[in-house]
Structures are given as C-alpha cells and as structure tokens.
Amino acid sequence: MADELVHIAVDRGVATITLDSPHNRNALSRQLRAELRGHLSAAIDDDDVRVIVLDHTGPVFCAGMDLKEAGGAAAGDQGVNEFPEILDQIRTGPKPVVAKLAGPARAGGVGIVAAADIAIAASTATFAFTEVRIGVVPAVISVTVLPRLLPRAAHELFLTGETFDATRAATIGLINSAVPAGELDAEVKRYTDMLVLGGPVALAATKALLRSEPGDFATMLKLSAEFFASEEGQEGITAFAQKRRPNWVPGD
Template sequence: MADDDVLQVSVERGVATLTLDSPANRNALSRALRARLREALDAALADDGVRVVALDHTGRVFCSGMDLSEAAGAGAGDQGVRELPELLERIWTAPKPVVATVRGPARAGGVGLLAACDVVVAGASATFAFSEVRLGIVPAVISAVVLPRVLPHVAHRLMLTGEVFDAAAAAAGGLVDLAVPDDEVDAAVEAQVRALAAGSPWALAETKRLLRAGGLRGSFDDLLDLSARAFAGEEGQEGIAAFREKRPARWVPAP
C-alpha cells in the first residue's frame, strides 16, 4: 500500500474530513498513517475555509493502536511511540474543533486518538479497550488525553484490566460524548458539526484554549520515555510477539 493511500482527505462546506483508510491493518497507527494524519491535520488547521475537522474511518475498525508490526526489535522504544505525543497534542490544542466518528473497535493508541478530540460520536457497534497491559506495555502517552476525559475510578479499572467495553459504557465513563444506534451515527455527527460551525472561529479557538488551560496531565517527555521503555522491554516484546503469533503471552497461566 502506498503511503498516500492510508488517509482520505476531503474538504466540503467548511468541514475537513480526515478518514483513516488502512483497513488491511485495522487502521493501525503505522509510520505512513501517522505522517499523513499530521500533514493533513496541519493543512486543515492552516486553511481559513475550514471551520471543523472531522476524523472518520473506513473498514470495520476505527483504529487498533500502534502498528505492532513496526514495534518489534531492539529499537522499538524509538519507533512511533515518540511521534504519538506530537499528534495527540496537535489535536488537543488545535484552535479548530475536532470531531471523531467511531463506528467500530478502538484499542490502545486508537483510544488515545479519539480522546484527544473535542467531540466523540460512537455507534453501538463500537468497542473500546486499553489493551496495553495485556501486551506488556503501558498506556503512558495516551493517559495525558484520556485521564482528563474519563472518570478516575473508571479509568483506573479499565486501564488495569484491559477489558473490552461498549459504547454505552464509554459514554457513561466520559470517553465518548454521544453513543447512538449505528444507523444514527452520520446524523449525530452532522448535528455536532453544524453546532460547532455556528460559532465564530475566534471565539471557538479562544474557548477551546480556555477549556484546555489546565494542560495535559503529566509531562509528555516523562510519559513517552515510560512508554518507549515499555515497548522496548522484555515483556513488551513478548506481548507483541504473542499478539502477532496469536498465542498467550508467557505471563498468562495455562488453562
């Protein structure tokens, strides 16, 4: 797949829609996708004609997180985990509102991607999981954008268990803003986009700056170092290998 094929970009009626389009690897945050997403996001934010940025996806999966096929080996700690903070921070601090549409599973870094957005609309088929601990890694970087959104006790349990939860639970916990039936997702997103576009560009930018004034929780420098060590560590590499080989990790007791 060519690098340019992993993201679709369209601009219509003041809305820049960035569509993750790498279904073959479950829209994982590969090097190619991270680069294209950052490039397209910067272009949308620089375009005075764009009022709202919409993040969507093709295929059954919203985003499966970091591309684990690129995370194996001694240099794993230096791979995309060190680029992810820049992408999340760019979305988090963007002067224009960003709306995420989640129609299917989101895992690990994919949950971080949607958590950085201002409004998240999820269909009933969407599921979520902080699967990092089951891979021997740590949800360090994404915690900076997840923890301000999710109720503390909910985040505590879900990040420790790694269990899968549905759109209704995600909305109850604060991760998702609107959980709607699958056939109502497009209408719900359109309504949110219209509402956001009704505000003045300057007022929206200043209001978002005000809302984000508390800053990201934790230092991204410290968090990305922790995440990088986890990816490159013995347990992280074992978890990634087990995932790719479709077998239990060594720390999972035999049934």
Template sequence: MADRLIDYSLRNGVAVLTLDSPHNRNALSTRLRGELRDLLLTVREDEAVRVVLLSHTGPVFCSGMDLKESRGGTADQQGVRELPELMELVASCPKPVVVRAAGPARAGGVGLLASADIVVAASTATFAFTEVRLGLVPAVISVPLLRRMAATAVSELLLTGETFGADRAAALGLVNSAVPEADLDEEVARYLDMLGRGAPGALTATKALLRETTARQVPADYPALLTLSAGHFAGPEGQEGMRAFAEKRPPAWVPTPTR
C-alpha cells in the same frame, strides 16, 4: 495519491480526515502517522477549515500502534515517541475536532479519539486499553483519558484491559454520544451543524480556555511518560507480548491452566 492511507476532503468548512488502512485495522503505522501529522498541521492553518472530522473506512476505527512494526528495533524505530505529538495536534487544534467511530478503538487509537473535542460512536463500537496484556504501559494515552474521565474509571480500565461498549464509554465521558449505527452519520451531522454556527474566533478562544483549565487539573509530563512507555515497548515483556499477539498464543506470563 491513490495509495494514501488517509483520505482528505474539505466541504462547507468541514475538513474530513478518513483513516483508510483497513488491511491492518487502521493501525498507527509509520506511513499513517506521517500522513496524519501532515494533515493535522495543514488544517490548523487553513482559514477555510472551520471544523475537523476524523473518520475511518472499514470495521475498525483504529487498533492502536502497528504491532508488526513495533516488534524488534529501538523505541525510536517503533514510533512510540510520535504518538504524543499526534494527540497534542488533535487536542491543540484551534478548530473543533469531531471523531466518528463506527467500530472498535484500541490502545493508542483510544488515545487519539480521547484527544478530540467531541466523539460520536456507534452503539456497537467497543473500546479497550490492551497494553498491560501485551507487556506494555499505557503511559502517554493516560493524559487525554484523565482529561475526559474520572481517575477511578481510568485506573480500572488501564489495569484490567477490559473491553467495554459505547454505552459505558458515554457514561464515563470518553464518548459524547453513542447511537445506533444507522443513526451515526445523522448524529455526526448534527454536531457539525452546531459547531458550524459558532464564530471561528470564539470557538478557538473557548478551546484555549478549556485546555488551560484541564492542564491545571491534569499535569502532563510527556518526556517522563515517553521514557516509561518506550522502555516497555523495547523491553522483554513488550517484545514477548507482541510476539504472542502475532502468534495468537498466550504470553509467557499467563499461567498454563492445570487439569
């Protein structure tokens, strides 16, 4: 379909899922979430798929939840409850999942990225957890972040909402490799080639082993985290933060500078 928000192709055992919604910076809209879920369910069962590559069109990898859709309505209508399933479909995929990030990732987009096995980013890409600045709580995305990064770094970045670059993301473990944009596709191809040399059954078993180990280290109580996250999305701070973002103004809790 020409109007799909995710392009799909399969070549030489590599299933490529390309986020193709540049008009809203590849935000996790209702349609995009649904298409991504369906494709992730498909590739995990397709024996022809050896490796999954998650890529994007446009200058932004993923800007997180679609805030235009998230203003107003209940937490269920805002789609907050669907994000953990998407992240778990990436994390639990029996095939290795590689992310190609040529541009920025924000909030839930970073959570999706962090759920993958290998992340290759352009050195110009940036990352940020902007939730607290919007009156929201980055509850569910804390799970994959704590699997990849030290708790002290996660604490700092979630509380401050600071934007950081690909080099720091690599140093913290969020990104596996940060390279100049001109070398990005070559670096992605290098990882795909290495993964393609692994035996399918051995790769699946190794992924399961690694998940069991990290699960013991980072307990994930998604129901409780969802309640926390959804409550703030639908609450007064979250709604004010998203209105302020849309109206390009500071939210009400930011002090007005005095002269």
C-alpha cells in the same frame, strides 16, 4: 509509490480526515501517522476549515500502534515519537475536532478519541486499553484519556485491559454519545452544523480555555471584554441584531 492511507475532503467548512487502512484495522503505522499529521496540519492551516471530523473506512476505527513495526525496537526507538504531536494537534489545535466511530478503538486509537473535542460512536463500537496485556504501559495516551475518565473507571480499565462497550464509554466520559449505527452520520452532522456557527477565533480561545485551570474573575473579565470589542465579536453582535448569519458561517 504506496497508496495513500489517509484522505482529506473539505465541504462547507468541514474537513473530513479519513483513516483508510482497513487491511491492518487502521493501525498507526509509520505511513499512516505521517499522513495523518500532514492532513491535520493542512486542515488547521486552511482558513476555510471550521471543524475537523476524524472518520475511518472498514469495520475498525483504529487498532492502536502497528505492532509489526514496533517488534524488536529499543526504548526511544519505536518510531512512534511523533504520536504525541498527533494527539497534540487534535487536542490543542484551534479548530474543534469530532471523532466519528463506526467501529472499535483500541490503545492509541482510544487516545485519539479522547484527544478530540467531541466523540460520537455507533452503539456497536467497543473500546479497550490493551497495553498491559502485551506488557507495555498506556503512557502517552494517558495525557488525553485521564482527563476524560472517571477515576475509578480509569483504574479499572487501564489495569485490566477489559473491553467495554460504547454505552459505558459515554457513561464514564470517554465519548459524548452512543447511537445506533444507522444514526451515526446524522448525529455527527448535527454537531458539525452547530460547530460551524461559532466564530473561528472564539472557538480557538474557548478550546484553550477548556484546557486551562479555572481562572480568576479579573482575568476572565479581561478576556470577555477583549472578545466583545473584537472584530469577530462585533460582527456576531451585529448579525444577531440584524437576524442574519455572521460572516464566518460557510455558505451553502
């Protein structure tokens, strides 16, 4: 039986899913994709999980699709048809997802970064949309990437395939921040510590709100009133008045 290429660990409401295939730069092989899908589903279905962190071993976050598996494939038969589902699990799942990059991301790996709600990279990390340089199109990842990027930057980087650094990635909206490598763990923890304070139902609804077109005031007023009156909303209001943590916050 092949060794597992993706691991999951849960600690105080945070599920850390780790890509562990450094021999091929954490490329999205058939096995890695299947395991990533499974662990994402497990974290989404686990009521004890409030936040998901996508981490990696080795020097590269994710090199994109495993081209050794894609060679000679006909259209519609590349074995990657489930990749949109992975991106959708990250993008539309009810729990906040934080991408943690200690190293480079390429192609499909950048699509994963863009799908995450928050992305933090070491300042030494680099990025590139390398698809055009091998004669293919960054089609699937465009669904998650284009809403993040400044339009001029998207045209430049999609068309040229040029490598760019983490500082520029933050400037154009691909990631939230670039930090020194030694500060990466602390910066990710700073975000997860904040995210676990949010009500799980409210977080899911807020993720959906962020993906939707701007609503009218009447619709938004109705949504707001529903949450103020909800069990979670009332618990949050009561906890605030009593100067205690709400009951959804994981214990130490």
